[in-house]
Amino acid sequence: xxxxxxxxxxxxxxxxxxxxxxxxxxxxxxxxxxxxxxxxxxxxxxxxxxxxxxxxxxxxxxxxxxxxxxxxxxxxxxxxxxxxxxxxxxxxxxxxxxxxxxxxxxxxxxxxxxxxxxxxxxxxxxxxxxxxxxxxxxxxxxxxxxxxxxxxxxxxxxxxxxxxxxxxxxxxxxxxxxxxxxxxxxxxxxxxxxxxxxxxxxxxxxxxxxxxxxxxxxxxxxxxxx
Amino acid sequence: xxxxxxxxxxxxxxxxxxxxxxxxxxxxxxxxxxxxxxxxxxxxxxxxxxxxxxxxxxxxxxxxxxxxxxxxxxxxxxxxxxxxxxxxxxxxxxxxxxxxxxxxxxxxxxxxxxxxxxxxxxxxxxxxxxxxxxxxxxxxxxxxxxxxxxxxxxxxxxxxxxxxxxxxxxxxxxxxxxxxxxxxxxxxxxxxxxxxxxxxxxxxxxxxxxxxxxxxxxxxxxxxxxxxxxxxxxxxxxxxxxxxxxxxxxxxxx
Numbered sequence: 001x002x003x004x005x006x007x008x009x010x011x012x013x014x015x016x017x018x019x020x021x022x023x024x025x026x027x028x029x030x031x032x033x034x035x036x037x038x039x040x041x042x043x044x045x046x047x048x049x050x051x052x053x054x055x056x057x058x059x060x061x062x063x064x065x066x067x068x069x070x071x072x073x074x075x076x077x078x079x080x081x082x083x084x085x086x087x088x089x090x091x092x093x094x095x096x097x098x099x100x101x102x103x104x105x106x107x108x109x110x111x112x113x114x115x116x117x118x119x120x121x122x123x124x125x126x127x128x129x130x131x132x133x134x135x136x137x138x139x140x141x142x143x144x145x146x147x148x149x150x151x152x153x154x155x156x157x158x159x160x161x162x163x164x165x166x167x168x169x170x171x172x173x174x175x176x177x178x179x180x181x182x183x184x185x186x187x188x189x190x191x192x193x194x195x196x197x198x199x200x201x202x203x204x205x206x207x208x209x210x211x212x213x214x215x216x217x218x219x220x221x222x223x224x225x226x
Numbered sequence: 227x228x229x230x231x232x233x234x235x236x237x238x239x240x241x242x243x244x245x246x247x248x249x250x251x252x253x254x255x256x257x258x259x260x261x262x263x264x265x266x267x268x269x270x271x272x273x274x275x276x277x278x279x280x281x282x283x284x285x286x287x288x289x290x291x292x293x294x295x296x297x298x299x300x301x302x303x304x305x306x307x308x309x310x311x312x313x314x315x316x317x318x319x320x321x322x323x324x325x326x327x328x329x330x331x332x333x334x335x336x337x338x339x340x341x342x343x344x345x346x347x348x349x350x351x352x353x354x355x356x357x358x359x360x361x362x363x364x365x366x367x368x369x370x371x372x373x374x375x376x377x378x379x380x381x382x383x384x385x386x387x388x389x390x391x392x393x394x395x396x397x398x399x400x401x402x403x404x405x406x407x408x409x410x411x412x413x414x415x416x417x418x419x420x421x422x423x424x425x426x427x428x429x430x431x432x433x434x435x436x437x438x439x440x441x442x443x444x445x446x447x448x449x450x451x452x453x454x455x456x457x458x459x460x461x462x463x464x465x466x467x468x469x470x471x472x473x474x475x476x477x478x479x480x
Contacts, residue, residue, distance in 0.1 A: 073437040
């Protein structure tokens with residue numbers, strides 16, 4: 001960290017952006033891949049944990065505690081802890097990111113399924129649904145808003161954490177931030193941060209829309225609370 | 227960046243980590259773990275206290291007036307989208323240019339913005355969720371608005387307020403680690419040095435200490451919350467904030 005920032009250095013040198021279009025495109029793909037795969041793997045694991053928790057209630061506390069402990073570990077520390085075992089790069093980042101999604105997703109899946117009214121479950125049972133089919137067609141369906149909202153929080157959180165993952169060499173927008181930091185050159189920092197925020201906001205909006213499409217019945221009751 | 231170099235995958239790194247942690251040289255001196263730990267805790271406490279002073283009064287006021295719900299939701303959503311790493315990096319050049327230097331101040335500014343939303347939103351939600359009948363009863367007994375807020379609403383909101391402070395504190399302790407990137411000497415410093423020099427024993431040792439510190443913070447606040455509000459189990463109270471419909475799931479963010 002040598003050399004002070006020149007007093008006339010602008011926050012963004014706009015020419016930098018077209019000059020680095022190819023790198024920006026590559027970083028976008030990396031950022032999306034790492035986010036998408038981490039949330040997807042996390043969702044599968046969290047869903048399994050949630051089904052175990054619902055079947056055997058007493059396991060929910062311990063499972064949530066494990067997910068909570070993973071969540072409390074600082075991101076840089078967790079990435080760093082994995083490096084000696086899984087190396088610098090994609091895999092270390094992904095294991096850490098998956099572990100961060102678990103708490104958010106587990107809580108939301110369980111809360112969503114718990115929130116299904118008993119009367120509805122009884123009615124489904126009375127109509128002759130088998131337990132498995134009822135779980136898929138009724139419980140999960142009605143829990144969709146809460147589950148999607150968990151996916152939304154997890155995705156937006158992970159997009160932010162992927163920037164930190166760049167420090168262990170996994171690519172993405174964090175590479176620009178890291179580069180700008182080490183050269184004390186603000187342009188890549190602003191570009192990296194701006195793109196990461198834009199991606200987070202885009203996914204936030206996308207999930208709100210997905211939720212609307214998937215759960216038309218909530219639209220009627222959605223307004224009074226706000 | 228070859229993924230295989232330096233990956234031992236066996237237990238020698240753990241042995242190195244243990245050696246590092248048991249050598250007295252690692253603990254004492256200008257860059258010893260004791261100094262780093264103290265810096266880490268000092269900045270974290272300073273940040274959380276500053277965030278409490280700034281966010282609790284307006285949150286109480288908006289909550290009392292039962293206004294600003296939209297602000298609360300927006301604050302949470304924005305804060306979730308903005309990576310702290312990016313803020314630290316962005317503040318850094320300006321901190322240098324305007325004479326605040328390396329380390330403490332750029333890290334503080336970024337952490338401060340990280341710490342605000344959970345405290346604000348949880349305090350706000352805590353006050354707005356106080357039973358209206360209780361508030362009306364307090365007014366009917368002749369309490370002034372100030373007294374209603376401080377003697378009725380504030381104590382009732384205490385479990386959620388404490389939850390907000392806990393979430394902030396854990397996030398701040400965890401994220402202070404990143405201050406090492408802008409020259410703040412904290413427990414993140416040995417992690418970065420170790421990553422740069424492939425001294426993975428040191429990385430594991432420091433990362434474990436940060437993780438323990440962060441878990442200890444979580445645990446300490448859970449105990450404190452139980453003390454402060456013995457009538458309400460904090461986990462029961464927080465369940466309501468997480469209702470996704472309001473979007474104010476403040477406790478779920480890093």
